[in-house]
Amino acid sequence: MLWIAVFCLTVLQVQTLEPPSDNNCKRSWHNVKNPLKCCNMPTIYKDEDFKACGIEKPVMNDGDAKPRPPDCDKQICLLQKNNLMKDENTIDKAAIAAFLDKWAEINVDFKDAVEITKNKCINGELMGPPNMCEANKISLCILAYIYRNCPKWEETDDCAQIKDFIGKCPPP
Numbered sequence: 001m002l003w004i005a006v007f008c009l010t011v012l013q014v015q016t017l018e019p020p021s022d023n024n025c026k027r028s029w030h031n032v033k034n035p036l037k038c039c040n041m042p043t044i045y046k047d048e049d050f051k052a053c054g055i056e057k058p059v060m061n062d063g064d065a066k067p068r069p070p071d072c073d074k075q076i077c078l079l080q081k082n083n084l085m086k087d088e089n090t091i092d093k094a095a096i097a098a099f100l101d102k103w104a105e106i107n108v109d110f111k112d113a114v115e116i117t118k119n120k121c122i123n124g125e126l127m128g129p130p131n132m133c134e135a136n137k138i139s140l141c142i143l144a145y146i147y148r149n150c151p152k153w154e155e156t157d158d159c160a161q162i163k164d165f166i167g168k169c170p171p172p
Contacts, residue, residue: 025169038159039150042107044143045078053077069140072133079135091138093122100142113149120145 032038050057055070055078069075079085084099086092097118104114121141128137148166153159 025165032158032162035158035162038154038156038162039147040152040154041110041146041150044103044146045082049078049081052081069136072135075133075135075139079139085135089134091134093138096138096142097122109151110146113146113151116149117142117145 047057053070053074055074070078076085076088079091082099084092084095100114100118104111121138126134126137126141128140132140153163
């Protein structure tokens with residue numbers, strides 16, 4: 001679960017690179033001790049797939065630097081393990097949509113979040129830095145939108161700060 005949230009946090013950081021018009025969006029929520037604990041989101045991929053692809057699940061403790069997404073080769077490996085790539089460089093959006101539907105069948109509380117996610121990430125343009133590979137862009141998009149629409153949000157002051165930020169400061 002921690003690894004999933006890492007992607008979400010990275011996307012939220014990318015989204016704040018260009019300041020939105022709302023002044024509240026300019027302030028950072030990065031003083032939150034552990035934002036990974038705010039959404040009780042089940043893991044999307046199997047632990048053994050992370051391990052096989054050389055992706056370590058980060059453990060974020062108070063004061064740790066924000067982790068970064070894995071390099072493209074590792075992310076592609078993870079997608080390939082789940083048959084979500086057409087070839088070495090091309091994601092399979094239809095397979096990803098079906099994969100998310102299956103995940104939502106198991107995690108029914110997340111069904112609405114998955115529908116929003118598919119609309120934004122499968123049917124929309126993928127956002128991210130120009131040098132980011134398509135595999136990381138789709139993964140970040142999926143995890144960010146599931147996180148943004150999390151039905152199992154922790155009700156703490158820190159999490160309320162993040163929820164307020166992502167509610168007022170939608171992605172571009």
